[in-house]
Structure formats: structure tokens, C-alpha cells
Amino acid sequence: MHKIYFDHAATTSTRKEVVDAMLPYFIEDFGNPSSIYEVARRSKQAVDESRQKIADLLGADFSEIYFTSGGTESDNWAIKGVAESYKNKGNHIITSSIEHHAVLHTCQYLESQGYEVTYLPVDEYGQVNPEDVKKAIKNTTILISIMYANNEIGTIQPIEEIGRIAKERGVLFHTDAVQAVGHIPIDVKKANVDLLSLSGHKFHGPKGIGALYVRKGVRIKAILHGGAQERNRRGGTENVPGIVGLATALELAIKDMDENNKKMLELRDYIIEGISQKVDFVKLNGHPTNRLANNINFTFDFIEGESLLLLLDSKGIFCSSGSACTSGSLDPSHVLLAIGLPHEKAHGSLRVTIGDENTKEEADYFLEVLPPIVQRLRDMSPLYEDFKKRKN
Amino acid sequence: MYSEKVMDHFMNPRNMGELENASGVGVVGNAKCGDIMKIYLDIEDDIIKDVKFKTFGCGAAVATSSMATELVKGKTIQEAVKLTNKAVLESLDGLPPVKVHCSVLAEEAIHAALWDYAQKNGIEIEGLKPPTDNDDHHHDIHDDEE
Numbered sequence: 001m002h003k004i005y006f007d008h009a010a011t012t013s014t015r016k017e018v019v020d021a022m023l024p025y026f027i028e029d030f031g032n033p034s035s036i037y038e039v040a041r042r043s044k045q046a047v048d049e050s051r052q053k054i055a056d057l058l059g060a061d062f063s064e065i066y067f068t069s070g071g072t073e074s075d076n077w078a079i080k081g082v083a084e085s086y087k088n089k090g091n092h093i094i095t096s097s098i099e100h101h102a103v104l105h106t107c108q109y110l111e112s113q114g115y116e117v118t119y120l121p122v123d124e125y126g127q128v129n130p131e132d133v134k135k136a137i138k139n140t141t142i143l144i145s146i147m148y149a150n151n152e153i154g155t156i157q158p159i160e161e162i163g164r165i166a167k168e169r170g171v172l173f174h175t176d177a178v179q180a181v182g183h184i185p186i187d188v189k190k191a192n193v194d195l196l197s198l199s200g201h202k203f204h205g206p207k208g209i210g211a212l213y214v215r216k217g218v219r220i221k222a223i224l225h226g227g228a229q230e231r232n233r234r235g236g237t238e239n240v241p242g243i244v245g246l247a248t249a250l251e252l253a254i255k256d257m258d259e260n261n262k263k264m265l266e267l268r269d270y271i272i273e274g275i276s277q278k279v280d281f282v283k284l285n286g287h288p289t290n291r292l293a294n295n296i297n298f299t300f301d302f303i304e305g306e307s308l309l310l311l312l313d314s315k316g317i318f319c320s321s322g323s324a325c326t327s328g329s330l331d332p333s334h335v336l337l338a339i340g341l342p343h344e345k346a347h348g349s350l351r352v353t354i355g356d357e358n359t360k361e362e363a364d365y366f367l368e369v370l371p372p373i374v375q376r377l378r379d380m381s382p383l384y385e386d387f388k389k390r391k392n
Numbered sequence: 393m394y395s396e397k398v399m400d401h402f403m404n405p406r407n408m409g410e411l412e413n414a415s416g417v418g419v420v421g422n423a424k425c426g427d428i429m430k431i432y433l434d435i436e437d438d439i440i441k442d443v444k445f446k447t448f449g450c451g452a453a454v455a456t457s458s459m460a461t462e463l464v465k466g467k468t469i470q471e472a473v474k475l476t477n478k479a480v481l482e483s484l485d486g487l488p489p490v491k492v493h494c495s496v497l498a499e500e501a502i503h504a505a506l507w508d509y510a511q512k513n514g515i516e517i518e519g520l521k522p523p524t525d526n527d528d529h530h531h532d533i534h535d536d537e538e
Contacts, residue, residue: 302448303448304426304427304448304449304450304453306450306451307402307449307450307451307453307454310399310402310451311403314403323426323450332426343423343424343425343426344423344424344426347423347426379408380405380408380446380447380448380454381446381447381448382419382428382429382430382446382447382448383423383428383448384448385410385430385446
């Protein structure tokens, strides 16, 4: 039985080297970094070294990296923390319509608290137009939050350019880089960002650990009140094994990035080409070239995504979809709707996100089983029946 | 997430297909919400001799369509009118809460096909209500869940 994991944008396995690096901090060096005795000093040192390592890898300073529980907390903190700190300056936030819910729902919450939010549209490929950002800035704008790369369709945003605009206008710029860190080269200075969210488990690190880069000089109120950890800005005993795992995973991801991306790009384009050739009435979602090396997202006309996932699962292939039935809500993916897909097409989407461990043999098996599965669902679909009758 | 019975009916749907010259055809749901069910009935002497379905939708939508056709096949019109979403649910050993609306849709699809049969033949079937507007009704069901 095949077991092909094609859902790397959801999460990744933790690398063995990462687990090995974490293990000592569970049993031997388990001390609380805030304590002063020896076992605690070793865990404090591990936290410091990890912070320095991550700072170096992102072009940041030691004091600009804050550890969090993951991408969701980083996004919440960046947006709420800045909004509160700068509320005397203004109450306007600019974001895009295709952000992750960690950003969108945080912005919606702030709207309920009296803030004003502009949700910028995207083009058919899912790209934000920097000109739109420029036009949306007002005297009251305090923050722009645009994701680095989209989790569903893989489209990479013009972050440097948006950052330049934000800088010129004196507005802070946050980017949710959860899908991008460890996958594309990122230097926070070059990218012109003031705040950046990242999450460990998206690049073979552990779950439950992430970080927020906060440029020196940016004011940010705490959202987790407690002890004096993280320079008084984020209370809570440090997740020492997680922090060590995060730094190790990022170091390895960046070391292997070129090689892995080259391999994944080839495989990605092989799968995109294969689906386009073997299945009729399909459309690639997202930017054709300016997209993450791991992302493949297709719409299959006349069928629904969850059914497709279940049948692929029965063949040992694990993917995801933007259909309503898999999102647990009435509406299909807000990202697919934002790039202009009608509801019925958004329901029929399939996201395949590959990883460096996937092989051409796996891609071939997938491309062999996919067409009959799509046909089987189309033969069952009244939409396809109507389409054929209209055609005849 | 799904019971074994749901998975069985999804993987091996019963009575999937079309019926030419069907006595009654019912379509419910809409593509916008992500599920459409179409039921074909072949009725002779008040008995449902054959039934087929076609469904665009999730695993639960396919499984409830399949189960609903099984529950009415060979039954009298009067028995089919009494089909409820609860019966479909129970026969499938239940569904996750967000998928219960699929069983309602399956019940409505059978009733819509019976209504079509009654209209075509100028008869009245006791206890059968006319199908409601698909769009509105479907949204109501979703709203009920929340």
C-alpha cells in the first residue's frame, strides 16, 4: 500500500536531526531558563544560542527575535500588539483578502474593537498590487500586513516593494511568512519588513513553536501577560526543546534550500504538466511561475473536493482541498473566491504540496490514479451530466 | 470522521446512474453550496421498481444519496413519502454534525422526485409537500446547525 504525503503546507514531519537536538532538553537539561543553577544555565544557554542562530539566518539581531507558540500566536501578537501600541497615531490597518485566518480573523476582531481594516483585492493569480497598497494608505494607517506566500495557492507576494512603500510612508509592515521561511531566502532587512511571523512545523521543525521578528524600535504591547520572559514582552516558561528544534530545523532548511528547491521545482512542474495533460476541464490556481516550489493547486470542474480527497486517501495519497466540506464552514476557500473562482469551482479544488522527500515515482503513481478518480466522480456528477447534454 | 457504513456507501455507491424515461426526477441542492442531488424514479403500480441517483458533493452527500435510494427501492409510494433524514442517518450509523444537512438533502431529493411523478401524472400523493426553493432552503439548513 502506498503512503504518499502530499500535504506539506499543512505540516511536515520533524527531521531526525531536529529531534536529536531537542532530546537532551527534555531529560537532562530540563531546567527553567529563568533559574540560576547549573541545569537551568544550560537551558538558558540553549535558548540564547537558538535565538542568535535564527537571528543570523534571517539577517536580524539577537534582540529582535521573540519565541511564540507558532504562526497563529505570532500573527495575533504582531497585529494586536502593534494596533494597541499605535492607537494614538491611528486606527487603520491594511491587509489582503487572501491572508491566513490567523491574520484575517485577528483583523476582524480588531474591527469589532473600533479599528478600520482595508482588505485589498488580489489579481487572478493571487497577487497584491503594490499600487493598491500605496492608494490605501491614509493618515490614520498604522499597520500593513501582507503574507509572504500564500498557503493555498503558493503565490509569492512582492514583499520588498510593499515594504519600500510602507517605509516611505512611515507605516509599519508585518508579513506572515509561515509558508515562506525555510522555503525561500529571506532577509528581513532586504525585505523591508518590521515584523515577520514564522512557524517551526512548516519546515520540518516541531509543532507548537514559532517566532516573531520585531525590528528594533517598533513598539509592541504584550498579549500574553506573565513573567519577564522574552524581554518582558511574552510571559511563559520558554519551550526550550521546541526553541532548540526550531533553530536546528531552520538552519537545516536554509542549508538544504537550494538543492531541495531545485528538486521540488522539477517535481512540481512535472505534476502540473501531468495533470494538465491527463485531465480535461482543469485549471491551475495561483501564479504560474511566481509560486512556492512545493505548491500545486488545481480546480477540477464538475466535482467536489472532499470526495476527491477521500478517493485519493483510499489509494494512499494525502492531499487537501479548498472545498467547504473540508473547511468545516458553508463557504469554500476565501482564497479561491478572491482570485475569482465561482463557488462551484472553488468547491472542486485540490491542493498538493510536495516536500523534499517526495519522488518522481510517487508523482507517477499519483498521475496514474488521479485521472480515473476524477472520471469516476464526474460520472457520478449531475453537473457533468448537464454539461455533456448541453454539448451534444 | 465517517462511519464504516458511510465509507462503504461512498466507496461503493448503490444505484448510481441515470434512468431513461424515468417516471419522476428530483434535483435538490445547488452548486454554490457544494452539493447537488438528482434522483430518478421508475414507478409502476405505485411501487418504486427502480431508482438511480447522481450527486455532486462530499462523501456524506454521496453516501446519503446511495442510502436513500436503497431505503425506497421496491417500496410503495406511500412508504417512500415517509422517508425521513433520520432514517437515512440511522441506517448510516450517523454523520458528523456539519454533514447532517446531507441527509436532509437526500430526503428532499426523494420527495422532489415523487412530486415530479405526481405532477406528471396529475395525481396527489398524500402527505407529500411541494419542493421548496433549493437555494433558500439549503441555506436555512446550514443556519440551523450553527
